[in-house]
Amino acid sequence: MRLLHTMLRVADLDKSIAFYTQVLGMQELRRSQNEEYRYTLAFIGYGKEESNTVLELTYNWDKDSYDLGNAYGHIAIEFDDIYKACDAIKAAGGNVSREPGPVKGGTTEIAFVKDPDGYSIELIQKKENMSEF
Numbered sequence: 001m002r003l004l005h006t007m008l009r010v011a012d013l014d015k016s017i018a019f020y021t022q023v024l025g026m027q028e029l030r031r032s033q034n035e036e037y038r039y040t041l042a043f044i045g046y047g048k049e050e051s052n053t054v055l056e057l058t059y060n061w062d063k064d065s066y067d068l069g070n071a072y073g074h075i076a077i078e079f080d081d082i083y084k085a086c087d088a089i090k091a092a093g094g095n096v097s098r099e100p101g102p103v104k105g106g107t108t109e110i111a112f113v114k115d116p117d118g119y120s121i122e123l124i125q126k127k128e129n130m131s132e133f
């Protein structure tokens with residue numbers, strides 16, 4: 001078995017794709033529409049689905065907002081330098097909701113940003129040993 005994707009429902013597909021590609025450096029891998037059930041899927045990530053776990057952005061044509069509720073946590077992305085990444089995200093108008101720095105009670109360096117729908121994305125500083133979590 002292999003973890004294939006995480007699906008997020010988004011209110012504005014082009015705005016979300018612009019954020020994940022232009023701000024977080026992902027690629028749009030493929031897009032498909034379902035005319036009968038009125039939705040579009042966009043698969044995005046850092047490489048081909050054959051060897052990468054990706055995001056599936058779902059746009060329902062008749063829905064322009066969602067209640068994210070209080071159960072969703074975050075999606076985590078590893079960066080070589082989260083400090084530079086956060087500076088670039090701010091420069092691109094992105095929302096850095098938690099400044100980069102050591103995780104509370106630990107040493108791993110993290111930051112959080114919000115995507116256009118308000119989903120939290122955790123940026124984790126690349127390190128040799130991931131054992132802290």
Ligand SMILES: C[C@@H](O)C(=O)SC[C@H](NC(=O)CC[C@H](N)C(=O)O)C(=O)NCC(=O)O
Binds near residue numbers: 037
């Ligand atoms: C391609 C595969 O990864 C999918 O997830 S498609 C599954 C399909 N998705 C939708 O219908 C999305 C729109 C829906 N309104 C929503 O917001 O979830 C799905 O869930 N189909 C249901 C089924 O029973 O086939």
Ligand code: NI
Binds near residue numbers: 005007056
């Ligand atoms: Ni899916």
